[in-house]
Amino acid sequence: xxxxxxxxxxxxxxxxxxxxxxxxxxxxxxxxxxxxxxxxxxxxxxxxxxxxxxxxxxxxxxxxxxxxxxxxxxxxxxxxxxxxxxxxxxxxxxxxxxxxxxxxxxxxxxxxxxxxxxxxxxxxxxxxxxxxxxxxxxxxxxxxxxxxxxxxxxxxxxxxxxxxxxxxxxxxxxxxxxxxxxxxxxxxxxxxxxxxxxxxxxxxxxxxxxxxxxxxxxxxxxxxxxxxxxxxxxxxxxxxxxxxxxxxxxxxxxxxxxxxxxxxxxxxxxxxxxxxxx
Amino acid sequence: xxxxxxxxxxxxxxxxxxxxxxxxxxxxxxxxxxxxxxxxxxxxxxxxxxxxxxxxxxxxxxxxxxxxxxxxxxxxxxxxxxxxxxxxxxxxxxxxxxxxxxxxxxxxxxxxxxxxxxxxxxxxxxxxxxxxxxxxxxxxxxxxxxxxxxxxxxxxxxxxxxxxxxxxxxxxxxxxxxxxxxxxxxxxxxxxxxxxxxxxxxxxxxxxxxxxxxxxxxxxxxxxxxxxxxxxxxxxxxxxxxxxxxxxxxxxxxxxxxxxxxxxxxxxxxxxxxxxxxxxxxxxxxxxxxxxxxxxxx
Numbered sequence: 001x002x003x004x005x006x007x008x009x010x011x012x013x014x015x016x017x018x019x020x021x022x023x024x025x026x027x028x029x030x031x032x033x034x035x036x037x038x039x040x041x042x043x044x045x046x047x048x049x050x051x052x053x054x055x056x057x058x059x060x061x062x063x064x065x066x067x068x069x070x071x072x073x074x075x076x077x078x079x080x081x082x083x084x085x086x087x088x089x090x091x092x093x094x095x096x097x098x099x100x101x102x103x104x105x106x107x108x109x110x111x112x113x114x115x116x117x118x119x120x121x122x123x124x125x126x127x128x129x130x131x132x133x134x135x136x137x138x139x140x141x142x143x144x145x146x147x148x149x150x151x152x153x154x155x156x157x158x159x160x161x162x163x164x165x166x167x168x169x170x171x172x173x174x175x176x177x178x179x180x181x182x183x184x185x186x187x188x189x190x191x192x193x194x195x196x197x198x199x200x201x202x203x204x205x206x207x208x209x210x211x212x213x214x215x216x217x218x219x220x221x222x223x224x225x226x227x228x229x230x231x232x233x234x235x236x237x238x239x240x241x242x243x244x245x246x247x248x249x250x251x252x253x254x255x256x257x258x259x260x261x262x263x264x265x266x267x268x269x270x271x272x273x274x275x276x277x278x
Numbered sequence: 279x280x281x282x283x284x285x286x287x288x289x290x291x292x293x294x295x296x297x298x299x300x301x302x303x304x305x306x307x308x309x310x311x312x313x314x315x316x317x318x319x320x321x322x323x324x325x326x327x328x329x330x331x332x333x334x335x336x337x338x339x340x341x342x343x344x345x346x347x348x349x350x351x352x353x354x355x356x357x358x359x360x361x362x363x364x365x366x367x368x369x370x371x372x373x374x375x376x377x378x379x380x381x382x383x384x385x386x387x388x389x390x391x392x393x394x395x396x397x398x399x400x401x402x403x404x405x406x407x408x409x410x411x412x413x414x415x416x417x418x419x420x421x422x423x424x425x426x427x428x429x430x431x432x433x434x435x436x437x438x439x440x441x442x443x444x445x446x447x448x449x450x451x452x453x454x455x456x457x458x459x460x461x462x463x464x465x466x467x468x469x470x471x472x473x474x475x476x477x478x479x480x481x482x483x484x485x486x487x488x489x490x491x492x493x494x495x496x497x498x499x500x501x502x503x504x505x506x507x508x509x510x511x512x513x514x515x516x517x518x519x520x521x522x523x524x525x526x527x528x529x530x531x532x533x534x535x536x537x538x539x540x541x542x543x544x545x546x547x548x549x550x551x552x553x554x555x556x557x558x559x560x561x562x563x564x565x566x567x568x569x570x571x572x573x574x575x576x
Contacts, residue, residue, distance in 0.1 A: 012478075013381075013383060016378055016381050016383055017383065019374075019378055020378065020385075020389045023375065023389070023392075023393065024389060024392045024393075026446070027392050027393055027395060027396070027446070027450070028392060028395070030404075030407045030408065030411060030446075031395070031399075031407070033407065033410070033411060033418060034406075034407040034410070037410060045416060046415070046416045048416065048421060049421055050416070050418060050421060092303045092304050092307065093304065095300040095301070095303065095304070096300060096301045096303070096304035096305070098300060099296070099297045099300035099301045100301065103293050103294070103296060103297035103300070104290070104293055104294065104297065105293070105294035105297030105298055106294065108297065111301055111305055114305060114308050114309070114312075114313060115304070115308065117312075117313070117316075118308055118312045118313075121312070121316060121554060122503070122507050122550075122553070122554060122557060124507065124509075124530055124533060124550050124553070125315070125316055125319050125550050125551070125554055126311065126312055126315040126316060126319070127315075127537075128315075128318075128319060128322060128537055128543050128546065128547060128550075129314065129315035129318035129319055129322070130311065130315050131538075132318075133310075133315075148311070149311060151307050151311060152303060152304045152307030152308060152311065153304075154304075154308060154312070157304050176289075181292065181296075182292060182293060182296035183296060186296075186300070207397065207398060210398075210400055211400045211401050211402075211510070212510075213400075213401060213402055213509070213510035213513065213514070214509055214510065214513075214530075214534060217538075218534075218538050228400060228402075229400045229401070229402040229403075229510075230402075232400070232402040232403060232406065232514075233402060233513070233514060236406065236514065236517065237517065240517075243410045243413070243416070246406050246409075246410070247406070247407065247410060249406075250402075250403040250406040250407060251403075253400060253402070253403050254399045254400060254403045257398045257399065257400070258395075258398060258399065260398075261391075261395070261398040265387075265391045266387075268394070268397075268398060269390065269391065269394050269454055272394075272397065272451065272454060273454045273455060273457075273458050
């Protein structure tokens with residue numbers, strides 16, 4: 001009886017491992033194939049049956065990709081866009097989230113309903129007028145243009161409001177009795193208590209800003225002002241049949257985020273799991 | 279006593295002052311970046327584009343043109359087809375992955391990280407590599423199949439190809455959300471069920487599924503909404519010159535092409551308004567349907 005139970009448990013564990021091994025291959029293979037292809041010559045990439053490992057690890061595809069796309073500028077633009085969007089989302093959402101959760105003021109509910117309305121609407125409904133506003137003041141093809149739709153975050157406000165609602169009122173009251181005004185008790189006492197939520201919001205904002213494609217394509221059409229995502233889209237047209245160069249370009253575009261992910265894997269996953277549902 | 283009330287009212291006053299100051303950036307931002315654009319899009323959808331960025335109100339002309347367009351109805355069909363292909367299979371696979379990740383085995387954080395990986399890679403890069411893998415002449419899939427399937431250019435297959443990539447991209451994200459739902463289920467339920475002789479399969483259907491249904495509902499709504507809005511993946515996989523473009527063009531791709539390639543922003547806005555209405559409708563149906571299967575008892 002006991003040994004048959006033991007055996008069925010072993011079989012089950014083996015089954016789970018088999019599932020994960022197959023699953024991992026499916027998940028990782030495209031990246032491995034991208035990596036290997038990026039070192040092959042065009043001719044080699046077209047051999048049938050294909051070679052698995054490149055005959056020689058030549059880096060011409062990388063220099064070609066860097067010659068047709070200003071990768072340094074793309075990295076810089078993407079980093080600046082992410083940086084400002086994260087800073088704005090975290091600071092403004094913390095302030096508003098705290099006020100909506102802990103302070104009493106007239107029309108609070110009406111103002112909060114604006115946050116909810118924004119969250120319910122898909123971002124595409126704002127895009128055309130947002131673009132026209134920027135075009136009117138000549139701010140297309142700028143970092144500000146990239147950051148623009150992310151200057152405030154309704155989702156961040158909602159999310160941090162939840163975090164502040166989880167903190168007992170007594171803490172803020174104690175700070176008030178100690179002589180802090182509202183602003184001081186927010187900055188010195190309350191905000192530090194939401195660190196993990198702020199980190200989650202930062203990760204969430206960064207990952208989605210990095211992957212965003214439609215807005216950067218529309219607002220910054222000058223190659224030097226593009227992001228990694230929209231830059232890749234132009235590479236696609238230039239090298240329609242040269243897959244090794246496209247693989248090299250894609251690899252260059254994904255490397256920074258993947259490296260960050262390798263180091264902060266836990267924060268990434270937990271950040272996204274915490275903010276989940278958006 | 280009166281001193282105290284004065285102090286309290288002064289406190290209340292400063293409290294509401296700080297309230298306004300602290301919500302000001304967000305509220306001003308929302309009004310300028312979202313509420314005004316939202317109203318403006320509605321207005322645009324009733325207008326025709328004129329040179330020099332001018333618009334002319336034209337009533338429901340754009341909507342008439344949109345409803346008369348075969349391309350528009352095709353985009354609706356494509357979008358619905360994409361949702362039908364990705365949502366049920368994607369959520370089922372995510373649930374399987376989540377249940378597996380919830381077992382006590384070594385290396386589960388590693389496997390979780392592996393499944394989550396596509397989330398941190400920009401969809402643009404993901405689409406590039408899959409285009410290569412699905413390439414008709416030299417793609418690795420056709421080499422293995424020893425058959426030249428036109429994965430990306432055959433109008434009958436192209437949506438399936440996009441759906442495979444979409445499911446592959448989202449599986450880890452959805453699984454992580456479902457996993458957090460699974461981890462909230464108390465172990466005592468399983469212990470009691472084991473004592474009563476319930477098999478693992480019975481436990482899954484009678485404990486796991488009902489208990490995780492609220493999370494499952496959230497994931498379902500979210501996945502459905504983002505599938506209706508699908509754009510970037512299809513844009514990267516299917517370029518303008520692809521013969522299968524009309525068979526893969528989603529509503530948001532149509533919106534992009536109408537508004538920013540053809541420059542017909544009025545018609546483009548009608549497409550967005552239509553899509554928002556569609557999302558609203560689907561969400562209402564989901565919230566109404568959840569009563570039948572989502573369990574909020576425990």
